[in-house]
Amino acid sequence: MKTSAVFSTFLSLLSLGSAASSERKSSSTSTTLPATFKPPQVFKNSNLVHVISVEKNYVKENINVLIENIDKTAQDEYFVPFTADQMSRLGGVEVKDRKDSSAGPFIAEAVEFDQESDIQYLRIRFPKPLAPGASQTLGITYYLLKAYKPLPASIKQEEQQYLFFSFSAYCPSAYTTSKQKTEVKFPTSNIPDYTKLPGSGDVKEFPQKQGSKLTYGPFDEKPAGATQPVSVRFEFNKPVTHVSRLERDIEVSHWGGNVAFEERYTLHHRGANLSALFNRVKWQQAQYYQPNTFALKEMKFPLRVGSADAYYTDVIGNVSTSRFRSNKREALLEIKPRYPVFGGWKYPFTIGWNSDAKNFLRKTATGGFVLNVPFLEGPRQQEGVEYEQVQVRVILPEGAENVKYHTTIPTQSIIEAGVEIHRTYLDTLGRTALVIKARNLLDDFRGRELTVTYDYPLMASLRKPLVIFGSAMAVFVGAWVVGNLELKFATRK
Amino acid sequence: MDSSLHEVWQAAAGSPFVPTVGKSSQFLVAFILLLLGFSLGGAFALNRSVVNLPVLAVPAALALAFGVVYMFCAVGVYV
Numbered sequence: 397m398k399t400s401a402v403f404s405t406f407l408s409l410l411s412l413g414s415a416a417s418s419e420r421k422s423s424s425t426s427t428t429l430p431a432t433f434k435p436p437q438v439f440k441n442s443n444l445v446h447v448i449s450v451e452k453n454y455v456k457e458n459i460n461v462l463i464e465n466i467d468k469t470a471q472d473e474y475f476v477p478f479t480a481d482q483m484s485r486l487g488g489v490e491v492k493d494r495k496d497s498s499a500g501p502f503i504a505e506a507v508e509f510d511q512e513s514d515i516q517y518l519r520i521r522f523p524k525p526l527a528p529g530a531s532q533t534l535g536i537t538y539y540l541l542k543a544y545k546p547l548p549a550s551i552k553q554e555e556q557q558y559l560f561f562s563f564s565a566y567c568p569s570a571y572t573t574s575k576q577k578t579e580v581k582f583p584t585s586n587i588p589d590y591t592k593l594p595g596s597g598d599v600k601e602f603p604q605k606q607g608s609k610l611t612y613g614p615f616d617e618k619p620a621g622a623t624q625p626v627s628v629r630f631e632f633n634k635p636v637t638h639v640s641r642l643e644r645d646i647e648v649s650h651w652g653g654n655v656a657f658e659e660r661y662t663l664h665h666r667g668a669n670l671s672a673l674f675n676r677v678k679w680q681q682a683q684y685y686q687p688n689t690f691a692l693k694e695m696k697f698p699l700r701v702g703s704a705d706a707y708y709t710d711v712i713g714n715v716s717t718s719r720f721r722s723n724k725r726e727a728l729l730e731i732k733p734r735y736p737v738f739g740g741w742k743y744p745f746t747i748g749w750n751s752d753a754k755n756f757l758r759k760t761a762t763g764g765f766v767l768n769v770p771f772l773e774g775p776r777q778q779e780g781v782e783y784e785q786v787q788v789r790v791i792l793p794e795g796a797e798n799v800k801y802h803t804t805i806p807t808q809s810i811i812e813a814g815v816e817i818h819r820t821y822l823d824t825l826g827r828t829a830l831v832i833k834a835r836n837l838l839d840d841f842r843g844r845e846l847t848v849t850y851d852y853p854l855m856a857s858l859r860k861p862l863v864i865f866g867s868a869m870a871v872f873v874g875a876w877v878v879g880n881l882e883l884k885f886a887t888r889k
Numbered sequence: 890m891d892s893s894l895h896e897v898w899q900a901a902a903g904s905p906f907v908p909t910v911g912k913s914s915q916f917l918v919a920f921i922l923l924l925l926g927f928s929l930g931g932a933f934a935l936n937r938s939v940v941n942l943p944v945l946a947v948p949a950a951l952a953l954a955f956g957v958v959y960m961f962c963a964v965g966v967y968v
Contacts, residue, residue: 649967651958652915653908656967705965750967753908758901765906768898802894822961822968847894860968861954868950872930876937876946 429509435475435517435570437620438467442531444576446567450559450628451583452780453636453666454838455543459536459567460494463526470525475507475570476518476536477621483516485541487836489808491520494533499523502534504808515621517570518808539838541782544636546668546739547629553675553738554682557668557690558588559636562627565593565602565612571620577613582630583779584608591626634779635692635737636667642783646769647791648757650857655756655767657703658748659774665692667739679736691736692743695775696728699749703727706749710734715745764798764851771805771832771846774839781839790830790848791818795856799830804844809834822860916963922956925949 440463447458465471478486483506491502500523507517526532544559551557565578585608593602593612603610612626640662647656667690682689699706699722706720706729717732729747737743758766771788775781792799799815812833817826830848910918929949933941961968 647967649962650906650908652962652967653906653910653912654962654967750965752912754905757906758898759904759906760897760901766894766898766901800891800894802891820968821966822958845895847898849894849897860958861951864957865950865954868926868930868953869946872933872942872946872950875934876939876942879937 429507431510431513433507433509433517435477435620436467437571438465438471439474439571440464440466441569441571441573442575444567444569444573446576446578447581448563448578449581450543450561450630450632451581453544453632453634453638454780454782455540455561456838456840457538457540460533461536461567461569462531462533463571464531465526465528468528470527472522472525474520474522474534476520477515477568477570478518480514480516482540483518485543485836486518487539487541487809488806488838488841489518489536489538490806491537492535494535504536504806506808539782539836539840541784541836541838542638542666544632544666546636546666548668550669550671550739552672553670553678553689553691554686556631556633557636557739558629559632559667560627560629562625565591565624565626566615566618566622568623569620573618573622574616576615576618577611580610580612580628582608582610582628583634584631586631587628588631589627589629591628593624593626632667632779633688633690635665635690635777636739637692637777637779637781638664638666639774639781639783640664641785642772642774642787644772644786644788645791646767646789648753648767648793650753650793650852651860653753655751655753655769656748657751657773658746660744660746662742662744663692663737664742665737665739669740670738674736674738689736691738692733693736694730694732695777696730697747697773697775699727699729699773700751700755700770701725701727702755703729703749703751706747708745708747710743710745760849764849765796767792767848767850769846769848770842771803771834771844772837772839772842774842776839776842783837783839784835786834786837788832788834788846789816789818790832790846791820792828792830792848792850793852793857794823794825794827795859796828796850796852797856798851799828799848800850801830801832801846801848803832803846805834805837805841805846809837811835822863824859824863910959912962915959919956919959919963922952923960926951926953926956 442462442464444461449456489504491504493499503521505519507519544561547558547560567576567578590603590610595601603612643660645658703722708715708718708731715734719730721728733743756767756769760766810832814831816829816831818829819826926949929945933945933949958968
């Protein structure tokens with residue numbers, strides 16, 4: 397009987413594996429086109445406003461564009477050009493109809509046509525084709541990671557940090573743009589250097605500076621692919637936090653009624669390096685008279701209410717400089733790295749916590765289970781946090797099957813999803829683990845949901861006690877058998 | 890990805906998952922079960938017979954089985 401149980405479980409695992417491979421195919425976010433591909437000139441950008449926000453340690457760009465179909469047939473594909481370098485750092489693409497928020501989902505996906513080409517395209521598919529002559533207002537939002545370089549590249553620990561960022565004053569577009577302007581928003585009004593361009597109309601010189609905002613434009617008609625490289629250098633006296641890899645585990649326990657979270661961060665500071673050795677005395681003095689620094693010295697993790705048993709460790713072991721406040725209204729984990737993290741430094745660490753299963757897990761009407769957890773939690777920092785590679789692993793109980801998931805993270809960010817086997821304490825076959833790999837995510841997406849449904853048959857849930865029962869019975873029966881063995885020489889009667 | 894899953898979550902609002910043994914009583918339950926399991930196991934060890942296999946060994950093994958699972962949970966390894 398046990399053999400058949402093992403065999404059926406193996407079969408179910410195989411079916412999970414095949415489901416996973418089909419997921420892999422479906423979650424692919426790129427399409428292939430011929431190497432000679434050029435976007436057909438079927439649209440015209442009547443008016444375009446490009447807002448670049450460099451307020452945080454990643455760049456958030458927002459293109460609001462009024463497009464007009466100038467072709468004779470209805471069109472449903474709009475292309476946005478990026479350089480190959482930008483494409484690798486692009487994340488969180490979301491497209492909306494600015495005038496009609498109920499318009500169906502716009503699907504943004506990278507187009508693969510020639511790996512060698514410096515210009516790559518993002519294709520936006522409309523929910524319904526745009527009729528000839530008709531107009532539509534698109535709001536395209538995306539983020540660029542690893543966008544800045546510190547300038548100067550190395551400074552003293554008490555100095556201010558400045559960052560350098562270059563972009564195009566004309567919004568890169570695959571179509572002719574009639575009218576456009578580019579606004580750049582900065583964290584402070586201290587912008588010592590920026591490229592100046594000759595003005596047009598009433599304006600003598602671009603950009604116009606208003607507080608912490610620079611405006612290039614309005615510009616008159618520009619052809620498709622027109623660029624005007626400009627660069628800015630601005631004060632950014634905050635850490636440039638970059639998480640090169642985040643591994644987030646969510647472990648569901650039905651026996652314990654618990655959902656355990658663990659996050660392993662590989663954190664880098666991409667800001668200015670120190671020009672001299674780190675001076676602990678100066679650092680400690682500066683905490684009183686100049687607490688504003690570009691070093692990373694504290695992180696705050698607002699967790700879901702009901703979180704408990706938080707821990708914070710690094711390669712050495714427990715880090716005692718943390719506080720965890722958990723009450724009816726909030727659960728806030730505040731951690732201080734073991735050392736202040738300056739530019740070019742790295743700090744890998746791990747945090748974890750538990751929560752009651754009832755906060756995240758529900759029973760469905762069909763007898764299955766549904767889990768709803770945040771895809772990303774992580775620190776909430778004023779300067780923002782960027783994540784280059786994210787791996788979210790939902791470890792379901794041993795024997796869970798028929799796993800389905802849905803997440804509100806932009807689909808363009810998800811690179812792979814599948815079901816694997818994770819083995820840990822008291823497991824015989826290993827637990828079903830849903831692994832989702834994503835890239836180029838930002839703290840703006842913290843709290844986006846991940847919903848997972850699965851079935852968990854009664855026999856699968858009883859596997860652990862049954863295995864222990866079997867082992868204990870084997871010991872008892874073994875003891876009885878061994879005890880009954882006659883090892884003495886029989887006396888002749 | 891199946892976008893209807895969010896509705897499944899909303900529809901299940903009235904039935905949160907509650908375990909058979911709550912977190913606060915896991916240690917007590919586990920301790921009693923293990924104590925029972927080891928006592929019965931000890932009694933069987935002192936008097937091994939075919940009759941005592943179902944009378945003592947089977948209940949002992951059952952108590953140990955659930956006791957071990959709950960003791961794992963009680964000490965923070967949520968299996």
